Amino acid sequence: MNFSRLRYAAVASLVVLMCATSHARSTGPIRSQAVNMVVIHSTGGPTCNAKTGQVMWVKSGTLAANMRFIESHPKLGIHYMIDRDGSLVRSVPEDQIAHHVFGHSARSIAIELINDGDGADPYPEAQLSAVTALIHDISKRRGITRQGIKRHSDLDLGVMPCDTSKRRKVDPGAAFPFEAVLDAAFATQ
Numbered sequence: 749m750n751f752s753r754l755r756y757a758a759v760a761s762l763v764v765l766m767c768a769t770s771h772a773r774s775t776g777p778i779r780s781q782a783v784n785m786v787v788i789h790s791t792g793g794p795t796c797n798a799k800t801g802q803v804m805w806v807k808s809g810t811l812a813a814n815m816r817f818i819e820s821h822p823k824l825g826i827h828y829m830i831d832r833d834g835s836l837v838r839s840v841p842e843d844q845i846a847h848h849v850f851g852h853s854a855r856s857i858a859i860e861l862i863n864d865g866d867g868a869d870p871y872p873e874a875q876l877s878a879v880t881a882l883i884h885d886i887s888k889r890r891g892i893t894r895q896g897i898k899r900h901s902d903l904d905l906g907v908m909p910c911d912t913s914k915r916r917k918v919d920p921g922a923a924f925p926f927e928a929v930l931d932a933a934f935a936t937q
C-alpha cells in the first residue's frame with residue numbers, strides 16, 4: 749500500500765466521521781479520568797470452543813453483525829468501528845467508558861477494525877486511511893502521544909483458558925501495519 753496517501757485520505761475520512769450515524773446508546777459511566785490511550789482491535793480472533801475445549805478462530809464478521817453484537821452485550825462496548833471499505837460508525841460516545849480492554853478501559857478510546865486478526869487477512873488501504881485519520885483526530889483533540897496508541901495485544905498478555913500455550917488477545921494481528929499507521933497519523937501533528 750502507499751502510505752504517503754494516508755495523510756491525504758485523512759480529510760475525506762473525517763467527513764465520513766462527521767456524517768456517520770451516532771448511536772445514542774451508552775454502555776458505561778461518564779469518565780472520571782482523562783483519556784490518555786487509544787486501543788486498536790480487530791473483530792476476529794481466537795476463542796475457546798465450549799464444546800471441544802479447543803482454541804478456535806472467530807472470523808471478522810460484518811460490521812452490521814458486530815455492531816448488533818456489541819450494542820446488545822450487557823458489559824462490552826466500543827467507541828468506533830471501521831469497515832474494510834473505510835466507512836466508520838460510532839457507538840459509545842467518547843466521554844463515556846466502553847469496556848473493551850481489561851484494566852485500561854477507564855482511560856482509553858476503542859477502535860474496532862473489521863478483520864480476521866489472524867495476521868493473514870489484509871487490511872485494505874481505505875480502512876487504514878480511515879483509522880489513520882481517526883487516530884490523528886483523537887490524538888490531536890485530546891493531546892494523546894504516539895506512545896498512547898496501543899494494540900489490544902500490547903495490553904492483554906493473558907493466555908487462553910483452554911490452552912495456556914496460546915495468547916488470549918492477539919488483535920489486531922501482524923497484518924496490521926502499526927508503525928506505518930502511526931507514522932502517518934502523527935506526521936502532521
Ligand SMILES: [Zn+2]
Binds near residue numbers: 788789790900917919
Ligand atoms: Zn480486542
